[in-house]
Amino acid sequence: xxxxxxxxVNALTRVEGEGGLHIRLKGNVIEDLQLAIYEPPRFFExxxxxxxxxxxxxxxxxxxxICPIAYQMTAVHxxxxxxxxxxxxxxxxxxxxxxxxEWIESHVLHVHLLHAPDYFGCTSGIxxxxxxxxxxxxxxxxxxxxNELLEILGGRAIHPINVAVGGFYRVPRRxxxxxxxxxxxxxxxxAVAATRWVAAFPIPEMSRPxxxxxxxxxxxxxxxxxxxxxxxxxxxxxxxxxxxxxxxQVQHSTALHSVYKQTRACYxxxxxxxxxxxxxxxxxxAQQVAAEVGFTVPCNNPFQSIIARCLEVVHAYEEALDILxxxxxxxxxxxxxxxxxxxxxxxxxxxxxxxYHRYQVDEQGKVTFAKxxxxxxxxxxxxxDDLREYLPxxxxxxxxxxxxxxxxxxxxxxxxxxxxxxxxxxxxxRG
Amino acid sequence: MSHLAESKLKLAVFKFASCDxxxxxxxxxxxxxxxxxxxxxxxxxxxxSSTIVKGPYDITLVEGSxxxxxxxxxxxxxxxxxxxxITIGACATSGGIQALRNWGDHQEFLKAVxxxxxxxxxxxxxxxxxxHVKVEYELRGCPINRHQLLDxxxxxxxxxxxxxxAYGVCVECKLRGTVCIAVARGVPCxxxxxxxxxxxxxxxxxxxxxxxxxxxxxxxxxxxxxxYRSQGITGDSLIPLLRNYNAHAxxxxxxxxxxxxKFPLPMTGT
Numbered sequence: 001x002x003x004x005x006x007x008x009v010n011a012l013t014r015v016e017g018e019g020g021l022h023i024r025l026k027g028n029v030i031e032d033l034q035l036a037i038y039e040p041p042r043f044f045e046x047x048x049x050x051x052x053x054x055x056x057x058x059x060x061x062x063x064x065x066i067c068p069i070a071y072q073m074t075a076v077h078x079x080x081x082x083x084x085x086x087x088x089x090x091x092x093x094x095x096x097x098x099x100x101x102e103w104i105e106s107h108v109l110h111v112h113l114l115h116a117p118d119y120f121g122c123t124s125g126i127x128x129x130x131x132x133x134x135x136x137x138x139x140x141x142x143x144x145x146x147n148e149l150l151e152i153l154g155g156r157a158i159h160p161i162n163v164a165v166g167g168f169y170r171v172p173r174r175x176x177x178x179x180x181x182x183x184x185x186x187x188x189x190x191a192v193a194a195t196r197w198v199a200a201f202p203i204p205e206m207s208r209p210x211x212x213x214x215x216x217x218x219x220x221x222x223x224x225x226x227x228x229x230x231x232x233x234x235x236x237x238x239x240x241x242x243x244x245x246x247x248x249q250v251q252h253s254t255a256l257h258s259v260y261k262q263t264r265a266c267y268x269x270x271x272x273x274x275x276x277x278x279x280x281x282x283x284x285x286a287q288q289v290a291a292e293v294g295f296t297v298p299c300n301n302p303f304q305s306i307i308a309r310c311l312e313v314v315h316a317y318e319e320a321l322d323i324l325x326x327x328x329x330x331x332x333x334x335x336x337x338x339x340x341x342x343x344x345x346x347x348x349x350x351x352x353x354x355x356y357h358r359y360q361v362d363e364q365g366k367v368t369f370a371k372x373x374x375x376x377x378x379x380x381x382x383x384x385d386d387l388r389e390y391l392p393x394x395x396x397x398x399x400x401x402x403x404x405x406x407x408x409x410x411x412x413x414x415x416x417x418x419x420x421x422x423x424x425x426x427x428x429x430r431g
Numbered sequence: 432m433s434h435l436a437e438s439k440l441k442l443a444v445f446k447f448a449s450c451d452x453x454x455x456x457x458x459x460x461x462x463x464x465x466x467x468x469x470x471x472x473x474x475x476x477x478x479x480s481s482t483i484v485k486g487p488y489d490i491t492l493v494e495g496s497x498x499x500x501x502x503x504x505x506x507x508x509x510x511x512x513x514x515x516x517i518t519i520g521a522c523a524t525s526g527g528i529q530a531l532r533n534w535g536d537h538q539e540f541l542k543a544v545x546x547x548x549x550x551x552x553x554x555x556x557x558x559x560x561x562x563h564v565k566v567e568y569e570l571r572g573c574p575i576n577r578h579q580l581l582d583x584x585x586x587x588x589x590x591x592x593x594x595x596x597a598y599g600v601c602v603e604c605k606l607r608g609t610v611c612i613a614v615a616r617g618v619p620c621x622x623x624x625x626x627x628x629x630x631x632x633x634x635x636x637x638x639x640x641x642x643x644x645x646x647x648x649x650x651x652x653x654x655x656x657x658x659y660r661s662q663g664i665t666g667d668s669l670i671p672l673l674r675n676y677n678a679h680a681x682x683x684x685x686x687x688x689x690x691x692x693k694f695p696l697p698m699t700g701t
Contacts, residue, residue, distance in 0.1 A: 011477055013478075013480065013481040013483075014478065014479065014481060018446060018477070039448075040448040040498045040499045040502065040553060041541075041544065041545070041551055041553050042448055042498070042528070042529040043529065043531075043532055043535075043540045043541075043543075043544055044528075045543065045544060046532075046535065046539070046540040046543045046544055047528075047532065047535060047540070051671050052668070052671055055671060055675070058641065059528065059675070062450050062452075062527075062528045062573065062676065063450060064450050064451065065449075065450040065451045065452020065453070065455045065574060066451060066452070066455055068452070105459075109458060113458060113479065117481075123480050123481040123482040124473070124479055124480035124481065124482065125479065126465065126468040126479070126480065127480075127482075129465055136465075137465070140461040140462075140464060140465075141461065143459075143461055144461040144462070147459055147461070155632040155633070155635075155636050156574075156629070156632055157459060158452040158455060158456065158459070158574040159452060159574055159643070161636055161638065162636045169636045169637045169638045170636045170637040248546075249545055249546045249547050249550065251547070251550050254551060333637075404481075416451075
């Protein structure tokens with residue numbers, strides 16, 4: 001009889017938050033595979049009830065320190081949809097600028113400090129810097145640009161304070177933003193160089209039949225708006241999200257798993273999904289560097305997500321520069337609306353992928369219901385599915401190596417585990 | 432490992448219930464990160480490194496609050512392994528935003544969020560690290576100020592005692608030259624109650640302080656709240672202002688409970 005072999009990663013490293021992986025093999029057969037998120041529950045949806053709606057952007061930022069903008073913006077869009085607030089072009093542009101800042105700091109952090117070390121057998125970005133001092137230093141400078149943009153526009157980089165339902169508390173003066181322009185001009189070139197560096201990594205071959213899901217917008221690369229589309233032909237308005245997808249609880253994880261309601265199938269969200277579905281909307285420079293490094297869509301190799309991330313950084317620099325150069329202060333900083341009993345939802349693109357919020361509010365402007373679906377919960381089932389496919393290739397390796405190879409694959413998703421624990425209402429338990 | 436490694440201070444970073452933002456502040460020290468990494472041995476920092484070096488540790492940074500029975504045990508072990516234990520951020524120093532459960536019905540919260548609450552192990556309260564173990568220094572903030580964190584590490588490396596501000600946000604507002612929005616415009620601002628450290632960002636962005644940095648040492652919450660009430664601002668809008676990221680800090684816990692007559696759960700520390 002073949003003995004069982006258990007491989008366990010007690011704590012995933014170089015990811016946000018805390019998670020572990022348990023694999024049980026019998027011979028070459030995977031008996032059990034569980035990606036466990038053991039981040040303690042924090043109950044955001046439960047305690048948002050009864051709080052004033054204008055506080056929600058501040059509170060939901062605290063779900064995640066690395067992508068607070070995605071939470072803030074999804075919440076303000078949902079509230080504005082509930083209260084029928086339409087924001088003018090100027091506010092919309094500043095919000096895209098804010099998104100550019102978050103994509104830059106988050107993607108660059110992941111690429112240089114968390115993910116790139118995998119390709120060189122290094123255990124951290126700090127160790128990688130001994131081998132690639134110029135490249136890592138360049139990465140840190142790019143990351144700093146993203147944070148500086150968030151600091152000026154948002155007040156600070158982690159948990160910004162300037163995002164309001166209807167717009168901003170204060171719009172920046174022209175010179176506050178203009179001083180970033182020279183750095184961003186340098187950064188655009190540096191982001192292109194970083195993409196070239198990353199594309200030359202020894203990237204493993206792998207191709208998966210992904211069903212990729214991302215927002216698609218007719219006029220722009222998707223950040224804050226669009227229809228929910230998939231590579232298998234789905235195309236629906238964002239407010240139909242819950243008709244198609246739902247979350248289910250599993251025993252091994254405090255995070256819920258999102259699946260298609262009908263088929264219970266998993267799907268893939270994130271930069272690879274966005275680039276696949278929106279390649280033509282990438283900025284000219286991003287498309288040019290993609291062609292140069294031989295990145296084409298469709299791309300179904302999860303290990304190439306690091307290139308997709310870099311292309312989005314190039315795009316974010318180009319779009320940010322355009323907004324910075326054309327910025328003129330405006331008034332009022334935000335649109336107000338009377339409170340009413342209402343419901344609204346929204347979907348945006350966090351650095352890690354699609355994020356969805358729905359809220360109900362009462363006549364006093366207090367929240368009566370909140371539902372928050374972060375990207376990591378949507379990718380969690382997909383990550384397990386990828387591991388099942390990848391494992392047979394690794395089985396001959398020693399346990400420690402199997403574990404580190406699996407971590408590598410999980411890291412392609414840049415999972416943000418802090419985000420993954422606060423979901424309202426899950427109904428299905430399939431044991 | 433370099434030949435100096437043995438003489439370097441061993442730094443560990445641990446996480447409890449939190450958003451990761453405070454430990455991310457360390458990675459956000461873009462200009463200083465590689466220098467700091469050269470001065471200390473990063474022995475345990477899961478977010479940044481796959482290298483795990485066993486304790487004891489010279490400096491331990493702890494992010495997050497205690498919300499599970501397992502974490503109640505884990506913090507004891509971390510304390511045993513640590514020479515200097517520093518809590519970073521509002522979660523670790525006062526229980527964080529998740530301490531809002533302390534006023535709620537934990538069972539109802541569990542049922543509201545999970546189809547199978549029985550799969551979840553979680554305490555009815557969220558408490559600060561210092562409610563469980565001895566803490567040498569506390570760095571306030573939601574999130575912490577990374578310059579403050581660097582200052583503390585620098586001081587410890589130099590063998591001196593870190594100095595943290597003992598004054599309120601109002602001082603930072605004055606230094607920044609911001610006109611007082613509470614006086615000039617009647618905006619309820621909790622700057623007078625809040626410890627400095629953020630740089631008084633919110634008033635500079637035309638909004639009142641909402642106390643990310645927790646209560647200042649000599650905060651007179653009763654007096655300020657009385658003042659705002661005399662201006663016609665209702666308890667209904669003051670309670671959420673006091674009860675957010677540092678809700679369970681004693682000063683805010685007491686005054687907000689006086690306003691609505693609801694008192695939080697007793698702490699379940701060891």
